[in-house]
Amino acid sequence: MSLGFVYLRYRRKGKSPIEVDMFAKERISFYKLSQATDNYDERNFLGKGSFGFVYKGTLDDGRVVAVKVFDLHSEGALMSFGAECEALRNLHHQNLTKVISSCSNPDFKALVLEFMPNGNLEKWLYAIDSSLDIIKRLDILVDGASALQYLHYEHATPVVHCDLKPSNVLLDEDMVARVSDFGLTKLLAPEESIVYTQTLATLCYLAPAYGKRVLAILVEYGSEGLASTK
Template identity: 40%
Template sequence: MLTGEVPKGGAFATLDASEIMGNLGLCGGWINLPPCSHSKHKETSVSKKVIIPVVVGIAILTMSLLLVAFSYRWRRSCTPALKVWPPKISYEELVDATGGFSDENLLGIGSFGSVYKGILRDRTNIAVKVLKLQDEHAHQSFSRECNALKRVRHRNVIKIISSCSNLDFKALILPLMSNGSLERWLYPREGGQCKLNLSDRLRISMEIAQGMAYLHHYCFVQVIHRDLKPNNVLLGDDMISYIADFGLSNIIFGNSMDSLTSTDALKGSVGYIAPEYGIGGNISTKGDVYSYGILILELLTRRRPTDDRWTEGINLPKWTEMHFPNRISDVVDNCLLIDAHDSEMSTVMECLTQFIQIGLFCTRESPQERPDMTEIVDRLNTIRGAFLDTPKTLQLPMDISPFINDERNINTIELGNRGSWSTSTS
């Protein structure tokens, strides 16, 4: 029951007719077999050569017409810029949620855009960070923030709900932090008094340090924030701190840190930028440590690093160090001392002394002499552990940090000329 054309060469050259007798479907060959007809094969080949290009051409033409027909609709729609399958939120829904991005819902204006509050159709409260696309750096900022936020998961780092990106519009959709920024709490409008007590400030410092330690050492990619300051620390409904605004961040893969120079490091905020960036030093995690140290000193003194009182050669760290450790009452925020009773004053001053010391060590001129964020977390844990059993004005909520240790000793400070921190048990 063989069928098809019998070849003429090779093993078939000596083929005997008796060997294929009875296979009526065979043709060709040198044996006396009927000739093979190739007409059907030729017709099929011609059909393929004609039909396939025609079908492909029609498909391309159809796709082109569809793209042209829906181009306007596409330009006004949103596609997620985060490849982690976030919920899709249309441009029209964002317009509806923010009242058409009205001034009434404007939360603030930054270097690369504006932030609006809104409510989605499912009643979720959101903050919409709309990029200013006229700024050539806004596109890069949007890309950096998306790349950073889609890779990090920590309770003290802002989470992202979704993103919206098309030719005319780019925005990040974030959870709304009803208590605003740390900046707002440190410097209330109309000259109001700061309502953060010492316990609050110690807790906030710990939460920021935990988030930064995660970004630097425990995330599967290393993230350098590069713009840590009170305005970029948000406080949620429960007053938990969240590190936000990753528009200037760098993501480090493997050993790629050496390739990062300070070419654009000075794009951070004045007063918080590490001094080595101004003289061509490499971008590193120690730059974030410096910014964190400035934030700590600002949190305790309520003095901005850009305060007009700083004359040439004097800045916030140097001014604080001039009063350390014997005259720290002259630099710390008065409300931290007013609320303390006489019997508690020595304990409060001890806590403040150790707290300020962390800020001073983080703001050393040389990045090699600064601690890393894991050391800072350990140091803050020691301070918190030492003061957990002190009077109510210093008590810390136990549910805030899972890292509190069992130490109860109070450590005295031996700073010297800003040498490495050392402790002695008293």
């Protein structure tokens, strides 16, 4: 038995780490992702987040995707990948980012997402030549509110995004808004209305003109790390 155990370990050493698809939708290997992004060429670079990088890629069947690669040397990246997988695995709404697949092995973690050709809302809000009129802005507000309504009240487990801001709202080809980046998400147990988090998101984004209640919520979140659907 001992000899057999040593033999099996010796055989496994030469094999590549097992790649896992956390979503069980379709399997896209590390090699296929490298091909799709031209080995993560800078020409396909879309942006950088707190825990990694996003690249544009084209799969074998012609589909254009966004590949979110987690920087495993960054503190909190592994936890962020786990949180995003846990949140997105069971979320289905027209105003949320759609996940096509994932790729996970000990040395590499990535999510394959639907590509949003119109980029993020921040780019549109602050562009000099922005064409967002008041009607389109209201449409985007309704899209975002619909996503939050689903996350907070319509999903079996209430979901607190924890980092909702213009750069995390993506726009598809029809300018429909999709909430993205669930790396700091917290899931509330049935008996919970507040959850504690050690990882704080973008504290300075919330506008200051919403009154004392929002200020109190900011103090709770910023000083104590208490996050809720409020």
